[in-house]
Amino acid sequence: VDVELLAIGTELLLGQLVDTNTPYVAARLADVGVNVFGAHTVGDNKARIVAAMRSAFERVDGVISTGGLGPTVDDMTRDAVCEALGLAPVLHQPSVDAMKAMLASMGRPERDLENNLDQAYAPAGAYVLENPNGSAPGFVAFDARGKFVASMPGVPSEMKAMLAERLIPYLRERYDLRERITTGIIHTIGIAEAEIDRRIGDLFASLENPKIAVLAHGYKCDVKVMAKAASAAQAEALIAPVRAELASRLDGYVYGDDDETIEGAVQRELLRRGETIAVAESCTGGRVASALTATPGASAVFVGGVVAYDNAVKIAELDVPPEVLATHGAVSEETARSMASGVRARLKTGVGFATTGIAGPDGGSEQKPVGLVWFALALSNGSVIAEKMNFRGDRHAIQARASTFALGMLWRRLKE
């Protein structure tokens, strides 16, 4: 079945609101095999909404709209659909009953229903889509030729629930869409996109189902494996061997699958080793600690940290020898090593980790440019590993990239 999407709202055409509904709906429809032929945005203008729908009927089987279903005068999707399909609006009694029940549960008087009663109308003969997260129901209505409009609210949380629980099941049943796309994700860190392409590029061409795709996010790259199948079990059976092949070709860089995060992978390695961690941060200013405390259960491995921005704090709280700072400077391998060992000793943890660098915009020199960052990891056997990076970008980008690199280094070194 071929459709076009229609986002309704004047604020979208003024650029005051970013339309996240269209890509979301498009992706979910692609997953179940609905072909999205085009997408359009129109303002809160009934004639233009009707014209956009009629124009789409010349190209595709139906239109899926978001927005304009609320109770105000600006909301004219319902009337426009009736006109475009040549149907009369009819009061849908179950929707009235649902609204009454909602008002009662909120302790509001039944007369408040008046303001919302418009929302209980649907085009004659429509299949009404209940709204699990709000008051405005949606609907799917057909004209005499079988062209349809499916309308959902513009509030993303309401639209998403209605799409997943009502509209997609309806479309799958009505158009006999048996296959759907299931996506597995393999997360990598520390390997460039070009190197991933070199290692797995032949699979792009040779694989048909599942297909694969690479998405780069800085030091992290995701490889997506998309399988088309009639059931989740069949999809998993298609994905599993490809996942194994990718894991083998990208060995050493895969930190997790699907919903897993690099913070979670670091936590997992520490749990496996039965070790705790403390961090000493200069240029990352607390970002590594923030990441390590983001995952539920962080307290099992994360003991604490010191943000040693000023050199006096490096000396007093991390026991960095003043002569190390005087001889090598705050941004140096020696200082990073000393900070990592210092925080490990002071906070009595299994491992200690440190960052020190120049986030800019000031403070750089020819020998130590803005973006230079030293990282050090003090292990429980007393050894200390140091790495150096030069990051590009502004202060914000350097702090963010250094923090991501830090998590990657922690994971890579801790799993060794």
Place this chain on the structure above:
Amino acid sequence: VDVELLAIGTELLLGQLVDTNTPYVAARLADVGVNVFGAHTVGDNKARIVAAMRSAFERVDGVISTGGLGPTVDDMTRDAVCEALGLAPVLHQPSVDAMKAMLASMGRPERDLENNLDQAYAPAGAYVLENPNGSAPGFVAFDARGKFVASMPGVPSEMKAMLAERLIPYLRERYDLRERITTGIIHTIGIAEAEIDRRIGDLFASLENPKIAVLAHGYKCDVKVMAKAASAAQAEALIAPVRAELASRLDGYVYGDDDETIEGAVQRELLRRGETIAVAESCTGGRVASALTATPGASAVFVGGVVAYDNAVKIAELDVPPEVLATHGAVSEETARSMASGVRARLKTGVGFATTGIAGPDGGSEQKPVGLVWFALALSNGSVIAEKMNFRGDRHAIQARASTFALGMLWRRLKE
């Protein structure tokens, strides 16, 4: 002048890429008085691109497209524009010269030009839009009736520069668009959107130019003042009295104007007082330190911090008395006060700040539910101020809201 926007790219219709270009272009065009009548997305299919452009010509003066200008076979915008307007593609020699110069500067051989030469073609008679940030130029071309297509690349950084530096000046000149909208922003923190509405609601109705609008971001609310005028100076003259009126009505909650941030406002108050700061964080896990180190020049006021996740760290590094933890618990007013005083004394700063709370999902109780956070500020006169909040949401939301509240509390208390 009325236009429609056209985003070109099959990946947009698959939901694999969110189209941020359309709202960005729409907002910039609204600023200069170009009316955006509708917006459309089509795939990489020449016939459909041509059909979308011709359909738009029935409604508006021109189409502004993004995407499909690259050198690959998928990129068919250039050919589609020529067909839609009935123009032949012509080699644009200055674009060839610019590409040659770019290759030379990158040390690449001139034969690499072949792969990119398609990009140097433009519809006959077109006004070419140079690309300050990339290789593919854009263009504006007209048909015999005066209908136009303006095409820009889909890469946001290239599109944004071309729009601001080339296309908007061209449209303003050609369509004699003298007025443009200039926006001033007043940033508030700690006042609810409903209370702002109560205090300034009459201005929404009574003001025509400038207009005002409120945007809520959690504890922060922005009030936008949008003036239409022929010059920046005239716009500022319209904005200034409204800014003053808003500042007076929202007195005590306005932390900055335009590009200013709450982190920057805290830094400014500390500089004004001539004081330094150290922070002790439990549930916020380094997020307050991260925010205070985000602004260039942070080292003038921010000395350092301790992420005291484990109680042992609160005792050893912040000198919280074990009996305070035993009697009142880690999440308590007494512990927060002790952490703030402790970090101030240990790091030898003017003020010390502390957070301790329950981010969840575990660890809550009836008396101390998930979301409870205590904040304390130890001042240079020895006094300590504590505040308590109950935040809703998941772990991520609680950590983020507590950090924003912390910055608001710091700013509010430090300016007293």
